[in-house]
Amino acid sequence: MKAWLTLHANALRDALRRLAATPLNTVLALFVIGIALTLPAAGWLLVENVQQAARSAASTQQISLFMALNADKAALADIESRLNQAAPGRWRFVPRDEALQRLQGNSGMAEIVASLPRNPLPEAFVVEPAETAPAALEALAKTFAGWPKVAHVQLDSAWAKRFDALLRIGRLAVLLLGAVFAAALVAVTFNTIRLQILAQGAEIELARLIGATDAWIRRPFTYFGALQGGLGGLLAAGLVTLGAHLLAAPVNELAALYGGSFILSGLGARAVAFITGAGALLGWLGAQISVAIHLRRLN
Amino acid sequence: MISCSGVGKRYPGGLTALADVSCEIAAGEMVFVTGHSGAGKSTLVKLFAAIERPTAGSIVVNGQNLAALRPAALPYLRRNFGLVFQDQKLLFDRNALENVLLPLAIVGTPPAEATRRAQAALDKVGLLDRAKANPIALSGGEQQRLAIARAVVNRPAILLADEPTANLDTASAAGILDIFRAFHQVGVTVIIATHDPQWSGQPDTRVLHLAQGRVSA
Ligand SMILES: Nc1ncnc2c1ncn2[C@@H]1O[C@H](COP(=O)(O)OP(=O)(O)O)[C@@H](O)[C@H]1O
Ligand SMILES: [Mg+2]
Numbered sequence: 001m002k003a004w005l006t007l008h009a010n011a012l013r014d015a016l017r018r019l020a021a022t023p024l025n026t027v028l029a030l031f032v033i034g035i036a037l038t039l040p041a042a043g044w045l046l047v048e049n050v051q052q053a054a055r056s057a058a059s060t061q062q063i064s065l066f067m068a069l070n071a072d073k074a075a076l077a078d079i080e081s082r083l084n085q086a087a088p089g090r091w092r093f094v095p096r097d098e099a100l101q102r103l104q105g106n107s108g109m110a111e112i113v114a115s116l117p118r119n120p121l122p123e124a125f126v127v128e129p130a131e132t133a134p135a136a137l138e139a140l141a142k143t144f145a146g147w148p149k150v151a152h153v154q155l156d157s158a159w160a161k162r163f164d165a166l167l168r169i170g171r172l173a174v175l176l177l178g179a180v181f182a183a184a185l186v187a188v189t190f191n192t193i194r195l196q197i198l199a200q201g202a203e204i205e206l207a208r209l210i211g212a213t214d215a216w217i218r219r220p221f222t223y224f225g226a227l228q229g230g231l232g233g234l235l236a237a238g239l240v241t242l243g244a245h246l247l248a249a250p251v252n253e254l255a256a257l258y259g260g261s262f263i264l265s266g267l268g269a270r271a272v273a274f275i276t277g278a279g280a281l282l283g284w285l286g287a288q289i290s291v292a293i294h295l296r297r298l299n
Numbered sequence: 300m301i302s303c304s305g306v307g308k309r310y311p312g313g314l315t316a317l318a319d320v321s322c323e324i325a326a327g328e329m330v331f332v333t334g335h336s337g338a339g340k341s342t343l344v345k346l347f348a349a350i351e352r353p354t355a356g357s358i359v360v361n362g363q364n365l366a367a368l369r370p371a372a373l374p375y376l377r378r379n380f381g382l383v384f385q386d387q388k389l390l391f392d393r394n395a396l397e398n399v400l401l402p403l404a405i406v407g408t409p410p411a412e413a414t415r416r417a418q419a420a421l422d423k424v425g426l427l428d429r430a431k432a433n434p435i436a437l438s439g440g441e442q443q444r445l446a447i448a449r450a451v452v453n454r455p456a457i458l459l460a461d462e463p464t465a466n467l468d469t470a471s472a473a474g475i476l477d478i479f480r481a482f483h484q485v486g487v488t489v490i491i492a493t494h495d496p497q498w499s500g501q502p503d504t505r506v507l508h509l510a511q512g513r514v515s516a
Contacts, residue, residue, distance in 0.1 A: 002407075002409060003406065003407030003408070003409075004407065006408065006409050006410070007407040010407070010410075202388070202390060203390055203392075205388075206401070207401065207405060208374075209350060209382060209388070210377060210378075210380075210382060210449075211374045211375065211376075211377035211378035211402070211405055211406070212405045216374075216405055
């Protein structure tokens, strides 16, 4: 147990020493890795914020139920009791007379309404569901349409669906971007470790001859890769946080111009941990691949 | 400790370095492997430490048949040996003490104890005052002693040295031999390959003379 701890502590110390031994290389590598991780991280933050904005904009989503013209009092009572179950407290009855009055209040419409022989408007219900996800709204609308004496259900969620599709594309783009830059990170680490192994050829050969296990030889390199990747991830998180901080004031101003109170959110602790962890994992992976290939060649 | 029977080694390319070697080395013995240059001394030493594989016969070290050894067990077999290589294999990117620390790092000796033991090993070969020196700055004899310190720092059961006195003046060589004798006296099995007939035939030692790929008595 003590030997095991010592082995790992030694490997970590070795990796740290290698990072410190070539500061210029280390700084350059960290920048390459940091920037590679900054782009997908920033993209992800953008998508998150846009989604946040869309959520708050879509929170007043409505579904209108228009009754058939021949719907009687009993039919209306039936719908009322059904709505009390499906969306308690979130619905409102709009009598046809009230609807007509409102239409009359609308300039330009008054004359047209006055020329009508009788009220052409149906009785209606307006529902504001708690769940505003497009899929949920769609399902609810379908349910309403199946109720007796409901002539027409109107759901103004087409734009939300389009927006959702757009967000999905955005998320996919961020994912692809992330994959590309993850591959770049693995490649950068692979090459760094390759150069290190070449430089340490004599030590590796000797260590093998005097009883070093493959795991012992591999360890400092994989620690190095993970450490470099993790630090690069931390740098990326720092850059994105800085960017979000710089953008916060102008974005809030813009939101205020539209009467909103949108607040640009930065990376949370979990996101920072994720980016750092992803960097470490990818660095570790690049080191593993590099070590596996190049140590076999040294055999 | 080491026994081989019918051991042959043919290198790729058809050259037969060893034809048929059978020998028995008991624990605590001091053995010189002699023979002219090209007789196969280095080859035999490498076979013992499983650095090369025999093409015929079998070798048993510490009760382990080398032919049946799994690759994962190889590092642990090597730890039975303190190896002094013909080309020494000192690392010139670190000082003498750090060279001696390497075998301890490999087995995971805690840092404080490792430093203490490395210093003790350097002391045994008379290099403690050169601990901070780069091996490149050491004389030939000092480099050889550094290689020995690295070989013994893990207190191996078998000390295996290939031409440890080659290229040394007589006085330095005698000093090196005294160091090996000291380890032999505390019970370490010592095997020295040398082409120099001057060192064979010492009291309390045995000679394995190689000729035509065999042991000639
Ligand atoms: N790696 C090798 N490949 C091919 N031939 C080798 C190799 N190592 C040694 N030999 C040959 O095997 C013979 C014995 O070599 P070696 O064991 O080094 O002898 P010694 O150490 O007694 O001088 C020599 O003829 C040498 O050329
Ligand atoms: Mg030789």
